[in-house]
Amino acid sequence: MPSDILINDVAVNPISKNVYVSAARGRGPDAAPLVVRVDASGKLTLLTLDNIRHETMSLSDAPADNPASRQNPRTQTITDMAYVNGNLMVAGMSNEEWSSALRSIPYPFKTAAKGTQLQIWHASHGRYETQAPIRTFVPYTIDGQQYVLAAYTCTPLVKIPVTDLKAGAQVKGVTISDLGSGNQPLDMVPYKKDGHEFILVANSSFGVVKLHADNMGQYKPIDSPTVVDVAGAPYDKITSVTNVRHLTQFDNARALVLTSAGGGGFGPATGPFNLQTVSLPERLICT
Amino acid sequence: MYVVSAFRRTSHGPAKAGHYVLAVILALGMTAAAQSVSIQLDGNTFKVLGAPAGKLVVYAGAGDVPALAGASANEGGTLVFRPTYPLAPGVRYRAVFTPPRGPAIEKFFDGPARRTTPSARVERVYPSADVLPSNQLRLYIYFSAPMSRGEAEQRIHVLDADGKILRGVFLPGQELWDPQNRRLTMTFDPGRIKRDLTSNRALGPPIADGKRYTLVIDREWRDASGVAMVEPFRKAFRGGPAMRQPPDPKTWTISVPSAGTRSPLVVDFGRPMNYTLLQRMLRVAGARADVPGIVAGERNESEWRFAPLTPWTAGAYRLIVDNGLEDLAGNKIGQPFDIDVFDKVTERITTSTTAVPFEIR
Numbered sequence: 001m002p003s004d005i006l007i008n009d010v011a012v013n014p015i016s017k018n019v020y021v022s023a024a025r026g027r028g029p030d031a032a033p034l035v036v037r038v039d040a041s042g043k044l045t046l047l048t049l050d051n052i053r054h055e056t057m058s059l060s061d062a063p064a065d066n067p068a069s070r071q072n073p074r075t076q077t078i079t080d081m082a083y084v085n086g087n088l089m090v091a092g093m094s095n096e097e098w099s100s101a102l103r104s105i106p107y108p109f110k111t112a113a114k115g116t117q118l119q120i121w122h123a124s125h126g127r128y129e130t131q132a133p134i135r136t137f138v139p140y141t142i143d144g145q146q147y148v149l150a151a152y153t154c155t156p157l158v159k160i161p162v163t164d165l166k167a168g169a170q171v172k173g174v175t176i177s178d179l180g181s182g183n184q185p186l187d188m189v190p191y192k193k194d195g196h197e198f199i200l201v202a203n204s205s206f207g208v209v210k211l212h213a214d215n216m217g218q219y220k221p222i223d224s225p226t227v228v229d230v231a232g233a234p235y236d237k238i239t240s241v242t243n244v245r246h247l248t249q250f251d252n253a254r255a256l257v258l259t260s261a262g263g264g265g266f267g268p269a270t271g272p273f274n275l276q277t278v279s280l281p282e283r284l285i286c287t
Numbered sequence: 288m289y290v291v292s293a294f295r296r297t298s299h300g301p302a303k304a305g306h307y308v309l310a311v312i313l314a315l316g317m318t319a320a321a322q323s324v325s326i327q328l329d330g331n332t333f334k335v336l337g338a339p340a341g342k343l344v345v346y347a348g349a350g351d352v353p354a355l356a357g358a359s360a361n362e363g364g365t366l367v368f369r370p371t372y373p374l375a376p377g378v379r380y381r382a383v384f385t386p387p388r389g390p391a392i393e394k395f396f397d398g399p400a401r402r403t404t405p406s407a408r409v410e411r412v413y414p415s416a417d418v419l420p421s422n423q424l425r426l427y428i429y430f431s432a433p434m435s436r437g438e439a440e441q442r443i444h445v446l447d448a449d450g451k452i453l454r455g456v457f458l459p460g461q462e463l464w465d466p467q468n469r470r471l472t473m474t475f476d477p478g479r480i481k482r483d484l485t486s487n488r489a490l491g492p493p494i495a496d497g498k499r500y501t502l503v504i505d506r507e508w509r510d511a512s513g514v515a516m517v518e519p520f521r522k523a524f525r526g527g528p529a530m531r532q533p534p535d536p537k538t539w540t541i542s543v544p545s546a547g548t549r550s551p552l553v554v555d556f557g558r559p560m561n562y563t564l565l566q567r568m569l570r571v572a573g574a575r576a577d578v579p580g581i582v583a584g585e586r587n588e589s590e591w592r593f594a595p596l597t598p599w600t601a602g603a604y605r606l607i608v609d610n611g612l613e614d615l616a617g618n619k620i621g622q623p624f625d626i627d628v629f630d631k632v633t634e635r636i637t638t639s640t641t642a643v644p645f646e647i648r
Contacts, residue, residue: 004513025375097613
């Protein structure tokens with residue numbers, strides 16, 4: 001039954017264009033995890049991980065177990081990861097303490113280096129901001145400089161220069177948009193079309209929007225926690241794509257969306273899942 | 288070979304020569320090998336009895352579906368197929384055996400029976416107090432049994448005093464479970480809590496000071512087996528003033544027990560704290576090592592009790608507090624929730640602590 005299937009994420013092999021779907025059958029603690037490869041004809045193949053070449057890195061900064069509890073109830077959920085400039089960046093979220101952690105791990109993994117765990121502060125809402133955890137992020141280049149574009153749990157989209165993400169540096173993020181309350185960005189796809197830059201964002205309750213990102217390089221970093229930043233990239237709602245649960249880049253002209261007839265966002269799917277490519281929208285909607 | 292496996296199928300004791308003879312006679316009585324072939328389901332394993340060679344493929348459900356993932360092997364003369372994943376309740380499986388010669392045979396099997404009797408219930412909810420600050424950050428729900436993930440948004444409701452369901456109270460889509468799916472952490476929408484954010488300006492905080500609410504958890508929430516709970520859960524609470532000041536160990540009251548007793552050390556925070564962090568962010572250090580003991584959060588988590596496993600001995604001790612300890616509103620030691628300062632990025636998130644000395648006499 002579709003409601004027994006939980007799809008965690010989708011990814012596209014940029015060369016073969018095969019789609020990899022991370023899923024689980026069942027919704028309890030013993031749910032069976034699996035990765036399925038979907039080729040262009042729609043054929044599903046179970047990816048067996050038994051003898052697959054792989055490297056492992058243990059994220060071992062979890063706090064010590066409470067000796068009184070039989071099993072540590074604390075978990076660190078990985079909310080997103082991406083390969084950026086030779087590093088695997090991993091965003092995580094704890095089910096206990098409220099913290100912001102973006103970890104940067106050099107790749108290939110070295111056993112000696114556990115990576116740098118970073119705390120990023122963005123003060124783009126006046127003097128009030130917190131260590132909100134990152135929900136999803138993508139690598140993004142602005143004027144030749146590498147950034148990550150991060151969506152926080154309180155919805156603002158923040159750009160963070162990657163060069164600043166090193167030990168000892170003071171990292172300042174810049175809010176570029178706030179997509180409204182009661183909403184969570186699910187996935188983002190930055191792209192260029194007809195000489196303009198856009199970011200396609202799938203949201204939990206706000207549908208799919210296209211951010212106009214031409215001027216993102218001009219947004220100034222926040223230099224003081226007391227400065228109110230009101231920057232907001234203009235965006236259009238894309239009404240032609242609905243019920244989106246996952247979104248990722250397919251190629252330069254297309255995105256891949258995973259939809260469910262039962263609705264987008266996070267809840268249990270009540271209808272079948274559908275994987276399809278959609279053209280990255282052009283600049284044809286007035287802003 | 289056929290004979291031996293037929294024999295083993297019916298015998299629970301060690302093989303004996305006399306039985307082999309009997310089995311051979313039975314086998315000779317069969318007109319063809321195909322007549323003795325059968326497909327059986329033993330636990331999670333499909334077996335072809337009476338035919339060591341051939342191909343066994345299993346399909347889940349009807350229609351044109353891919354074969355079940357799994358591995359086939361000849362184990363002691365029996366062809367077996369072990370599915371990669373456990374068989375699912377409510378699914379009908381079709382096993383098809385194709386011998387080297389002759390027609391294929393197929394047999395249908397039902398997956399394991401689906402449990403239908405409800406057993407799960409909400410055991411407790413933290414914070415346990417009936418007044419929550421208007422900037423309450425997290426809600427912990429403890430279930431008596433493992434639950435299904437992905438349902439929280441439609442099963443947890445906060446009602447206002449008129450019984451109307453309030454929207455946008457929790458962070459959408461964020462279900463943070465413990466490894467057993469028995470404790471769920473929900474986050475009140477921080478965009479509504481943090482002053483001056485768009486959501487806060489538009490909607491105000493999720494909980495308003497002085498208003499009355501009811502937390503409702505629907506019975507229809509399915510446990511990990513897909514069965515609804517025994518009963519719904521309701522908890523009435525009232526909104527209280529926001530908690531803006533970070534907790535300060537200097538203001539805590541420590542009640543020190545006497546040497547020679549196992550009476551608990553009692554720390555009164557003067558305000559309720561995050562229940563889960565109380566379990567692991569405070570410890571008692573003696574002269575040489577940490578004191579082993581049992582921890583409890585009492586009086587609506589405004590009190591931490593530490594009972595040593597062995598009687599206290601006289602001497603100097605320290606209460607070691609992880610500065611990540613949070614109150615109900617996510618204020619940490621020395622760090623209010625919604626006022627940040629630019630801070631240096633550190634190579635690791637360092638765990639700083641505060642020590643509060645006390646003496647046992």
